[in-house]
Amino acid sequence: MMQVENTFFDLASNCRRNCLVICDRGIMDGSAYLKPEDWKKLKEKNNWNEVDLRDSRYNLVVHMVSAAIGAEDFYRLDNNSTRTEGIEIARELDKLTAQAWVGHPYYDVIDNSTDFERKVVRMIAAVCNRLGIEAGDRLSLDSKKRKFLVNKMMDDSDSFQLKINGAHGLTDEKGISVVNSYPQFQDFIVVHDYLVTPNHHMQARIRRRGQNVRWDVEKHCWDLETGNWTYTHTTRRPEINKESPELRMQISAREYRLLLVQKDVNHYTIYKKRRCFLWKNQYFQMDIYEEPCHPRCRGLIILETYTTLLDKDLELPGFLEIIKEITNDGNYSMYKLSKKDSDEVNRVPPSPRTDGVPETITDGVV
Numbered sequence: 001m002m003q004v005e006n007t008f009f010d011l012a013s014n015c016r017r018n019c020l021v022i023c024d025r026g027i028m029d030g031s032a033y034l035k036p037e038d039w040k041k042l043k044e045k046n047n048w049n050e051v052d053l054r055d056s057r058y059n060l061v062v063h064m065v066s067a068a069i070g071a072e073d074f075y076r077l078d079n080n081s082t083r084t085e086g087i088e089i090a091r092e093l094d095k096l097t098a099q100a101w102v103g104h105p106y107y108d109v110i111d112n113s114t115d116f117e118r119k120v121v122r123m124i125a126a127v128c129n130r131l132g133i134e135a136g137d138r139l140s141l142d143s144k145k146r147k148f149l150v151n152k153m154m155d156d157s158d159s160f161q162l163k164i165n166g167a168h169g170l171t172d173e174k175g176i177s178v179v180n181s182y183p184q185f186q187d188f189i190v191v192h193d194y195l196v197t198p199n200h201h202m203q204a205r206i207r208r209r210g211q212n213v214r215w216d217v218e219k220h221c222w223d224l225e226t227g228n229w230t231y232t233h234t235t236r237r238p239e240i241n242k243e244s245p246e247l248r249m250q251i252s253a254r255e256y257r258l259l260l261v262q263k264d265v266n267h268y269t270i271y272k273k274r275r276c277f278l279w280k281n282q283y284f285q286m287d288i289y290e291e292p293c294h295p296r297c298r299g300l301i302i303l304e305t306y307t308t309l310l311d312k313d314l315e316l317p318g319f320l321e322i323i324k325e326i327t328n329d330g331n332y333s334m335y336k337l338s339k340k341d342s343d344e345v346n347r348v349p350p351s352p353r354t355d356g357v358p359e360t361i362t363d364g365v366v
Contacts, residue, residue, distance in 0.1 A: 002027060020131070026061060027053050032096035051103075060106045060130040062123055066094040070112030106130055114141065117246075138283065138306040146314065147332065150286065150301035152321035185277035189213045189222050190287070192270040194338060195262045203236040203335065206251075206259050209274070221291070222271075231256040267338040268294050279317045282307065286320075289337075297337055302326070 005023060012019040028050075031039045043050060067075040068090035075087050085093065101107055108126040110119055118141055125139040137143050188211050195204040213227035231251045251259070263269075273288040282305055289300040303322070307314055316322050326332045 001025065001030075023058070026058055026101070028100040029097050031100045032093055054101060055104055058104070060108070060127065061101045061104045062126055063098050063101060063107070063109045064119070064123060065098070065109065065111045066090050067112065069094055071116075074116070136283070137308045140308045142308040143306045144308075144327075145304055145306055146325065146327045148303045148316065149323040149326050149332070150303050150320050151323045185275050186211070188274045188276070189224070189227070190270075190272045190274045191224070192272075192334060192338070193260060194264045194267040194335070195259060196264045204262075205234050206256055207232045207234070208256060229253065233259060266340055267335075268292070268297075268340060270297075270334060270338050280315060282314075284317065294337065294340070300337070302332060 005021075005027075008021050012021045030042070034042065042048070068087045072087065075090065077083055077086075083090075098109060108123075110123045110126065112119065114122065121139050121141065121143070125135060128135040128139060188209050190210075191208045193206050195206065197204050208224075208229050208231050210224070210227040210229040214223045215221075216223045231253060232248055233251045233255070234246060234248045236246045269292075271290040271293065273290060275286045275288065277284055277286075284303060284305045286301060286303045289297040289302075291298070303316070303320065305314075330336060
């Protein structure tokens with residue numbers, strides 16, 4: 001374990017860019033799984049100084065309290081192949097592990113006083129705080145995702161002008177100067193597919209997200225064999241105590257293709273262009289749905305952001321024509337948008353893209 005860590009520490013120290021190394025476990029965790037006399041022998045054999053191991057080796061220690069303490073309904077052995085101990089042993093090991101790091105100058109304990117999603121947010125916020133990164137509203141416990149239906153956006157020529165020249169000289173249809181319109185943005189092509197699950201209480205989907213994807217002029221679609229891609233597998237478990245925990249995992253291109261075989265024929269593949277931008281210190285993502293898709297998705301544009309601001313306190317981008325807020329409208333969940341009508345299931349599906357194959361969901365709302 002120490003050897004592996006040292007290898008990554010060396011790589012990070014020689015990297016010319018800012019680099020963050022995250023260790024799933026720390027050396028001191030070993031003391032929780034050994035008898036005190038065995039831990040002492042191990043330290044003596046390797047000439048380890050416990051103060052150095054605990055206080056100097058890591059810049060920050062974050063202890064995520066086990067679900068066995070405070071979230072017992074979610075502590076299960078059947079959903080984690082690496083988890084073998086019963087709940088009582090898990091509680092004892094958690095306490096020993098937490099105690100092993102007491103004394104570290106930067107030590108955060110993240111308990112189960114909130115739901116799992118907010119637990120993760122609290123952990124990320126602790127890391128950002130230690131790094132001196134201003135995370136803004138997105139990592140606030142009061143933050144929530146808000147979604148808006150967009151009727152109109154600037155055409156690509158306006159967007160290109162803004163990206164190259166900024167907002168100087170750009171005016172709206174009334175000749176009024178438009179300021180802070182797309183000061184900078186990043187575009188991605190996003191492809192979602194829902195997978196077959198054992199029962200209707202579970203949902204699973206895979207996503208590929210790519211940049212620098214080439215537009216095929218002849219076929220009038222994105223060439224999914226080009227560009228740089230990342231892949232994600234998301235599963236939503238059945239509801240427990242009004243909470244539906246989600247598990248998101250980064251996967252390889254090979255794993256993505258293997259999972260794609262399990263595509264649910266009751267759902268369309270979702271194709272979107274995702275535009276990410278900052279506007280007045282607020283981070284926005286705008287999903288522009290693209291063909292092939294269900295007629296309900298044609299021309300659909302959804303803007304979303306994470307914020308603590310409510311109702312009209314949130315200032316939306318002035319260069320977009322917002323129709324209404326759809327945060328709590330289940331009809332605009334990706335799950336429902338991709339759902340085929342009953343008479344469509346046996347039809348020939350829309351033509352796939354050129355690859356040849358072809359956000360937290362609560363009550364069906366992404």
